[in-house]
Amino acid sequence: MTQTFDQGTRREAPIRADELTALRGFLDYHRDTFRWKCAGLTQEQLAQVHPPSTMTLGGMMKHLALNEVGWFGQTLAGDDYPEPFAGVDWDADPDWEWRTAGDDSPEDLRALYDDCVSRADAAIDRALESGGLDHESVETSSSQGAFSLRWIILHMIEEYARHNGQADLIRESIDGVTGE
Amino acid sequence: MEQAERAERPVRADEATSLRAFLDHHRDTLRWKCSGLTQEQLAQPLPPTDMTLGGLMKHIAVVEQSWFEDDFVGGGLMPPFDTVDWDSDRDWEWHTARDDSPEELFALLDEARRRSDVVLDDALGPGGVGLDGLSAVEAPDGRGRFSLRWILLHMIEEYARHNGHADLIRESIDGQTGQ
Numbered sequence: 001m002t003q004t005f006d007q008g009t010r011r012e013a014p015i016r017a018d019e020l021t022a023l024r025g026f027l028d029y030h031r032d033t034f035r036w037k038c039a040g041l042t043q044e045q046l047a048q049v050h051p052p053s054t055m056t057l058g059g060m061m062k063h064l065a066l067n068e069v070g071w072f073g074q075t076l077a078g079d080d081y082p083e084p085f086a087g088v089d090w091d092a093d094p095d096w097e098w099r100t101a102g103d104d105s106p107e108d109l110r111a112l113y114d115d116c117v118s119r120a121d122a123a124i125d126r127a128l129e130s131g132g133l134d135h136e137s138v139e140t141s142s143s144q145g146a147f148s149l150r151w152i153i154l155h156m157i158e159e160y161a162r163h164n165g166q167a168d169l170i171r172e173s174i175d176g177v178t179g180e
Numbered sequence: 181m182e183q184a185e186r187a188e189r190p191v192r193a194d195e196a197t198s199l200r201a202f203l204d205h206h207r208d209t210l211r212w213k214c215s216g217l218t219q220e221q222l223a224q225p226l227p228p229t230d231m232t233l234g235g236l237m238k239h240i241a242v243v244e245q246s247w248f249e250d251d252f253v254g255g256g257l258m259p260p261f262d263t264v265d266w267d268s269d270r271d272w273e274w275h276t277a278r279d280d281s282p283e284e285l286f287a288l289l290d291e292a293r294r295r296s297d298v299v300l301d302d303a304l305g306p307g308g309v310g311l312d313g314l315s316a317v318e319a320p321d322g323r324g325r326f327s328l329r330w331i332l333l334h335m336i337e338e339y340a341r342h343n344g345h346a347d348l349i350r351e352s353i354d355g356q357t358g359q
Contacts, residue, residue, distance in 0.1 A: 016327045026333050148192045161337040165344020
C-alpha cells in the first residue's frame with residue numbers, strides 16, 4: 001500500500017489544545033510536511049544535491065529516521081537501535097546514513113522512515129503511561145542529566161522544521177515544487 | 181551573535197520556560213546565520229529561490245511582531261510595517277530588504293523581539309492569561325481564536341524552518357555551516 005502525502009492531506013496542529021496534544025500535533029505536522037517534500041521523486045532525484053551543500057533528500061529521510069529511533073527509542077526508552085542502524089560502526093563512519101542513502105530505493109527509504117516513526121510513537125506512548133511530559137529519559141546527557149519527554153518532543157519539532165526548511169530549497173532545485 | 185552565545189534550552193523545565201527557551205534559541209540562531217555579512221551579501225539569493233538573508237530578517241520581524249502584538253493582543257503593526265499597502269504588495273518586506281543596511285535590519289529584528297517579549301512577559305507573568313490565553317483575532321478560516329501555546333509553538337517552527345533556509349543560503353555566500 002502506498003500512501004501519498006501532499007500539502008492538503010497533512011495533519012494540522014489544533015489551534016486550541018492541551019500541551020501534549022499541541023506538541024504531538026506539531027510533530028505530526030512536520031513529519032507529514034517532510035513526507036510531502038520527499039514524495040513523487042525517483043532514486044536519482046532523492047540523491048541530488050543543491051551545491052554547495054552536500055545534503056540530499058534521501059540522506060535526510062535516513063537521518064530523520066535515525067533521529068526518531070535515536071531520541072525516542074534509544075535515549076527516551078533505552079531501546080536498542082533497530083537494523084540497519086544497529087550494525088553500523090558509527091565511530092568509523094559518523095555520517096553513514098547520509099552517505100549510504102543514494103543506494104536505497106525510494107520505497108526502501110520510505111519504509112525505513114515509516115517504521116522508525118512507528119517505533120518512536122510507541123516509545124512516546126509508553127513514556128506517557130508513566131509520568132507525562134515530565135517523564136525523564138533513560139539515557140542521560142553527561143553535562144545536563146536526563147532529558148524530559150517535553151524537551152525531546154520540542155527538539156524533534158525544531159529538528160524537523162529546520163530540515164524541512166533545507167528540504168524546501170533542495171526540492172525547489174530538483175523540480176521547482178515549492179510551498180510551506 | 182556567535183554560535184556558542186545562543187540561548188540554552190534547559191532539558192528539564194516547565195512548559196512556558198521551555199517554549200520561551202526554544203524560541204530564544206532560534207531567534208539567536210537566525211542572528212548568528214546573518215552575522216558578519218555586508219548589505220550586498222544579505223541581498224544574495226541561492227537560485228532558483230529568490231529568498232535572501234536580509235529578506236528573511238525583515239520577514240521574521242514582521243511575522244513575530246504581528247503574531248504577538250497585533251494578532252494576540254490586537255495592538256496593530258509596528259513601524260515601518262504599519263504604513264505598508266499590503267494588499268498591493270504582499271511581499272513588501274522581502275523585496276525592500278536590499279535597501280536596508282545590516283544595522284537597520286538587526287535593529288528591526290531586535291525591536292520586534294523586544295515588543296513580543298513585553299507581550300509574553302505580561303501574558304505569562306503573575307496574573308497573566310497564560311498559555312491557554314486566546315488571541316484578539318480569529319483565524320480567517322473559521323477555526324476561532326488562537327491559543328498563546330499554539331502561537332509560541334508556531335513561532336518556534338517558523339523560525340526553525342527559516343533557519344533551515346538560512347543554513348543553505350549562508351553556506352552559498354561564504355561557506356559557513358553549522359547547526
